[in-house]
Amino acid sequence: xxxxxxxxxxxxxxxxxxxxxxxxxxxxxxxxxxxxxxxxxxxxxxxxxxxxxxxxxxxxxxxxxxxxxxxxxxxxxxxxxxxxxxxxxxxxxxxxxxxxxxxxxxxxxxxxxxxxxxxxxxxxxxxxxxxxxxxxxxxxxxxxxxxxxxxxxxxxxxxxxxxxxxxxxxxxxxxxxxxxxxxxxxxxxxxxxxxxxxxxxxxxxxxxxxxxxxxxxxxxxxxxx
Amino acid sequence: xxxxxxxxxxxxxxxxxxxxxxxxxxxxxxxxxxxxxxxxxxxxxxxxxxxxxxxxxxxxxxxxxxxxxxxxxxxxxxxxxxxxxxxxxxxxxxxxxxxxxxxxxxxxxxxxxxxxxxxxxxxxxxxxxxxxxxxxxxxxxxxxxxxxxxxxxxxxxxxxxxxxxxxxxxxxxxxxxxxxxxxxxxxxxxxxxxxxxxxxxxxxxxxxxxxxxxxxxxxxxxxxx
Numbered sequence: 001x002x003x004x005x006x007x008x009x010x011x012x013x014x015x016x017x018x019x020x021x022x023x024x025x026x027x028x029x030x031x032x033x034x035x036x037x038x039x040x041x042x043x044x045x046x047x048x049x050x051x052x053x054x055x056x057x058x059x060x061x062x063x064x065x066x067x068x069x070x071x072x073x074x075x076x077x078x079x080x081x082x083x084x085x086x087x088x089x090x091x092x093x094x095x096x097x098x099x100x101x102x103x104x105x106x107x108x109x110x111x112x113x114x115x116x117x118x119x120x121x122x123x124x125x126x127x128x129x130x131x132x133x134x135x136x137x138x139x140x141x142x143x144x145x146x147x148x149x150x151x152x153x154x155x156x157x158x159x160x161x162x163x164x165x166x167x168x169x170x171x172x173x174x175x176x177x178x179x180x181x182x183x184x185x186x187x188x189x190x191x192x193x194x195x196x197x198x199x200x201x202x203x204x205x206x207x208x209x210x211x212x213x214x215x216x217x218x219x220x221x222x223x224x225x
Numbered sequence: 226x227x228x229x230x231x232x233x234x235x236x237x238x239x240x241x242x243x244x245x246x247x248x249x250x251x252x253x254x255x256x257x258x259x260x261x262x263x264x265x266x267x268x269x270x271x272x273x274x275x276x277x278x279x280x281x282x283x284x285x286x287x288x289x290x291x292x293x294x295x296x297x298x299x300x301x302x303x304x305x306x307x308x309x310x311x312x313x314x315x316x317x318x319x320x321x322x323x324x325x326x327x328x329x330x331x332x333x334x335x336x337x338x339x340x341x342x343x344x345x346x347x348x349x350x351x352x353x354x355x356x357x358x359x360x361x362x363x364x365x366x367x368x369x370x371x372x373x374x375x376x377x378x379x380x381x382x383x384x385x386x387x388x389x390x391x392x393x394x395x396x397x398x399x400x401x402x403x404x405x406x407x408x409x410x411x412x413x414x415x416x417x418x419x420x421x422x423x424x425x426x427x428x429x430x431x432x433x434x435x436x437x438x439x440x441x442x443x444x445x446x447x448x449x450x
Contacts, residue, residue, distance in 0.1 A: 074298045126365050133362050140351050150423045182419070182426070183434050190415025194407070197373045199366045201407070209408050216441045
């Protein structure tokens with residue numbers, strides 16, 4: 001594993017499974033979707049193990065066992081690859097299925113779905129924070145990256161705002177929906193980071209804190225946490 | 226500047242001011258407190274510019290323009306130096322003066338003091354997040370560091386819990402004080418990180434969000450934000 005740097009926490013189960021590949025698995029591996037997903041996984045491994053300095057097309061291609069030209073074909077530049085990683089973690093790894101709500105219960109269920117995805121163990125993990133820290137650093141140091149990734153982040157904020165707004169409408173509550181969505185996402189980030197950095201909390205408490213936060217503006221959500 | 230790495234955001238005003246040093250300033254510089262504070266500043270510069278890999282006694286000593294033996298005399302090992310940086314940012318840079326409250330107004334004033342320190346521009350800054358990101362990474366990868374820094378973090382949580390508990394007592398509200406302090410600190414972290422990574426918010430809104438969070442458990446705090 002080329003990106004096998006100093007972080008023992010990030011193994012790469014894909015490459016480890018390679019010897020057992022059957023013909024079917026190889027074929028799967030060669031489908032464009034599967035290849036794209038392998039490359040994104042390799043990109044996350046490089047980010048978490050080597051930081052932004054090791055996040056190069058060359059390193060990611062080697063980690064994914066594909067050629068640089070194939071990598072460029074799929075993702076273009078390193079900047080575009082970083083955006084794809086960001087977007088894939090926020091949206092593709094945990095797609096939220098939004099259904100236009102007909103009742104308050106539907107609206108609450110959409111919101112629950114968003115919260116549940118957040119606490120998915122693959123997402124709410126130390127491993128994921130190791131991918132995120134170099135991205136944060138790059139966003140601090142590079143205005144263009146900050147703006148483009150912040151734009152993607154705003155899509156997530158709009159998803160949350162839509163779900164909050166639905167519940168508020170059924171409840172006839174007045175809520176500053178955009179401000180509240182922003183603050184809710186900040187709270188989720190803060191809980192996640194604290195959880196990663198301490199050994200004292202379990203995710204049930206975090207989940208319950210997330211719902212209590214929502215309830216301060218939206219009223220009871222009837223969630224057993 | 227030895228640590229002058231890739232981060233242009235982190236200048237070091239102390240070394241830049243050196244040529245203008247008067248005799249009085251030199252004397253000040255030689256007082257143990259001042260020397261300690263210069264070393265801690267140099268340590269933060271190294272952390273933010275070179276990450277944990279560049280955080281060595283040698284680099285910090287060069288950045289602070291002191292000998293390695295003097296540095297060891299003050300701080301011992303690199304681990305101890307990291308703890309001192311962590312503690313100094315959390316407590317010494319913004320000491321909170323706790324006065325045992327006689328009235329609800331006193332108790333609220335202690336809480337306001339904590340919130341104000343959090344939004345101090347030196348603390349609530351992108352520069353400070355650049356110091357913090359490598360510390361987060363080290364806490365993720367190194368269990369011993371995580372435990373020892375988390376222990377220091379808990380001291381801060383206890384400060385917050387004490388101030389929350391005072392207000393709750395005057396208000397006769399039942400609050401899970403420790404849980405609430407933990408979540409409040411998570412919210413402050415999340416707001417800070419989001420604020421650093423986007424160009425869309427100002428700290429007045431963040432401050433006001435922080436007080437609204439406190440008010441959900443403690444009732445009106447009468448703060449004009």
